[in-house]
Amino acid sequence: MxxxxxxxxxxxxxxxxxxxxxxxxxxxxxxxxxxxxxxxxxxxxxxxxxxxxxxxRSETAGADTAPVTVQADGSAVMAMPGVEKPVLDIYEDFQCPACKALEETSGNTIKNLAAEGKVKVVFHPITIFGQEPTKSNSVRAGAAARCVPSGQWLAYHDKLFEGQPSETVEGFKVEELVAWGKEVGVTDPGFEKCVTSQQHAKAQQDYSTKVLDSGAVTKGTPTVRLNGTELEDTAFRPADLRQAVLDAAK
Known part of the structure; x- marks a missing residue:
């Protein structure tokens, strides 16, 4: 056991x-x-x-840009000759931080696509702010842009975003706006007086009201529309923005 x-x-x-x-x-x-x-x-x-x-990832800027033509209403068209579609409408405010972010992220893509003859770009500088000091800042910048000839308009557009002031301080002072114009090569003899007198301030505000009343901008700036359809977040993704434009061109 x-x-x-x-x-x-x-x-x-x-x-x-x-x-x-x-x-x-x-x-x-x-x-x-x-x-x-x-x-x-x-x-x-x-x-x-x-x-x-x-x-x-932002694209590298190409060596050339498409010609820019400033329109009577203050908008500006950037396109190679003969390119009429697709159309990329950009509604922006020079005082708007998100608009500056769009320029920094997708600005080169937009310029490159236009230079490649893939799209017609229409810039719509407007004023969306109703409070001070942002309203007056925006109006001064938008009015000054209207004083710039077509040949230097795009460079001035970029300079305004580069020098964008804080939303809490008075900025885009007329002396700065004049100096920046000279920096980008504006030689028009009437430019300085046009800026300092704010010759186009009322036109800037009237155009802004017209755009806002049209319903083209419903969620603020920037608003980017491709053939009338708002792109929303796609506009801030350069690769997706490029693909959307190429698809629309087919």
């Missing part, structure tokens, strides 16, 4: 050892599974972030 009891005890010990070993193996499997899942999740997040960053 003693031998049988010893064998039974040994068998139980072996089973117990096997169970303990199996528990350890199962624990290791769970840890590996959790670790693998974590790696996959991190990889997925990284891939998503990489893709998002890729779509948001």
């Amino acid at each position: 003693g031998g049988k009891a010893a064998r039974t005890s040994a068998a139980r010990d072996q089973i117990r050892a096997q169970r303990e070993a199996e528990k350890k193996r199962e624990k290791r499997r769970r840890m590996v599974t959790i670790a693998t899942a974590a790696v996959v999740a991190v990889a997925a997040i990284a891939a998503g972030a990489w893709y998002s960053a890729l779509q948001s």
Whole structure:
């Protein structure tokens, strides 16, 4: 009997050892599974972030830009000769921080597409602010832009966003606006007086009212429309913006 009891005890010990070993193996499997899942999740997040960053990467500015023609209403058309569609309408306020962000992110893409003959771009500088000092800042900048000839308009447009003041201070002072014009090559003898007298201030406000009353801008600036359809976040993703324009051109 003693031998049988010893064998039974040994068998139980072996089973117990096997169970303990199996528990350890199962624990290791769970840890590996959790670790693998974590790696996959991190990889997925990284891939998503990489893709998002890729779509948001700004293009390098091309050597040339399409000709710009300032219209009687204060808007400006940028397009290669003969290009009439698709049409990219950009409603912007020189005092608007989000408009500056659009210029910094997608400005080169917009210019490049126009230079490639892929799109007709129409800039609509408007004033959306109703409170001071932002309203007067915006009106001064928009009125000054109307004093700039077509050949220097785009450079002046970019200079205004580069020098955009804080929304809490008086900015776009007339002496700055005159100096920036000279910096970008404006030589028109009437430019300085046009800016300092704010000759086009009323026209700037009237055009802004007309645009806002038309319903073209419903969510503020910037508003970017491709053949009349608002692009919303796509406008801030250069790669997606380019693809949207190319698709519209088909």
